[in-house]
Amino acid sequence: MSDSRRPHTGRRRNEAARRAILDVAVDLLGRDDGAPVTIDSLAAAAGVGKQTIYRWWPSKGAVLLEAMAERAGTDIPVPDTGTLRGDLEAFLAATFRGAGQRLTASVLRNSMAEAQRDPHAREHMRAFVESRRRVLTGLLERARDRGEIAAGADLALMVDQVYGVLWYRVLVGHGPLGDAQAAELARALSDQAAARLGDAAG
Amino acid sequence: MSDSRRPHTGRRRNEAARRAILDVAVDLLGRDDGAPVTIDSLAAAAGVGKQTIYRWWPSKGAVLLEAMAERAGTDIPVPDTGTLRGDLEAFLAATFRGAGQRLTASVLRNSMAEAQRDPHAREHMRAFVESRRRVLTGLLERARDRGEIAAGADLALMVDQVYGVLWYRVLVGHGPLGDAQAAELARALSDQAAARLGDAAG
DNA sequence: AAGTTGTCGAGACATTCTGTCTCGGCAAGT
């Protein structure tokens, strides 16, 4: 590692440029005018040179994905209503409401498409998805500790049902994604858990 | 319509070329070497001119989606075991097993990515998804007629829970997609239906 | 204060891909 041998010399990374790039990326991704986000437009809008982007990110997809992850990681508080169904309903409502916005949905769609092509973007997508899944998994684990979910239940599959529905609707766009769907899915999942619990107890 | 006024003159469409294009498309889509499928490679591999492709399809995405739909839409029989859980287990096992194959998974991933960019591909994807959803919806409707699913249940959401998990795992690749997952999800969904049924009855 | 190192914005550049256009050849009907 050159890090330990020589701390750092020369000019440091311009944080303002980094922020401008990520902010503009979200902004352009959110446009739903069909125009794809290009590196040139991104650099121009952020007021930076293209090389400044490629110096810090390996590809266009990586920039867009990081911008999206930063955006989507915020504004989803983890609720604590005391019941599985209540927690799920609050969490899913916040999540679906976020992903259902035209701007965010557009970001998600572009990022997932990019992740299928670009290995760098794919890694970032995996990391992003994993971080989101961990939050929901934690919510379910607390419910399991309270005895609302059977010990043998497949939490990963429950998580997948949530994010599966979300991505599926975002990517295909065949149905809405809002509070109604969140409430319905929260009910479905807590019903699932309750039924399995009854099985184990009986 | 010129169709009725003048039946058709001149050389007819070459069916062999059409088949070659679609077959080669599936072949190239299935490659998981990261190389994107280009029109040039497609035309070259099929031994046709580019114009022959663009004469019959509006865009690259449209070709790929049609090829994908042709491949993925087959070989999923609709079971009739007499119970919701049995039907679901059989249907999901066949569906997941198909989508879990490396080649088919690669085709699906590429196609979904294409559908995010190309409006023509997007339409085809919608149609394909709709046709698949209809089959599963039919299966659920029969269960509802038998009284295994409550009248007020949201069948569309149950369908999304299935295909959502499928697409999510195919696209992100964070977990397996096979018989075990099919069985678990079938159980979860039938439990969910049973719980809702109990609510309505009680 | 001078020197070194690495980032900055800007833009030329090669490469690749899409989709259009044109060409001579030819097959299917009249």
Place this chain on the structure above:
DNA sequence: ACTTGCCGAGACAGAATGTCTCGACAACTT
């Protein structure tokens, strides 16, 4: 025989990615 429209092949324009080079300059060392 003659007309019409598809065929393979490839040139072409347009757009995008990612590399490279340039002079400027900021941060840190000596």
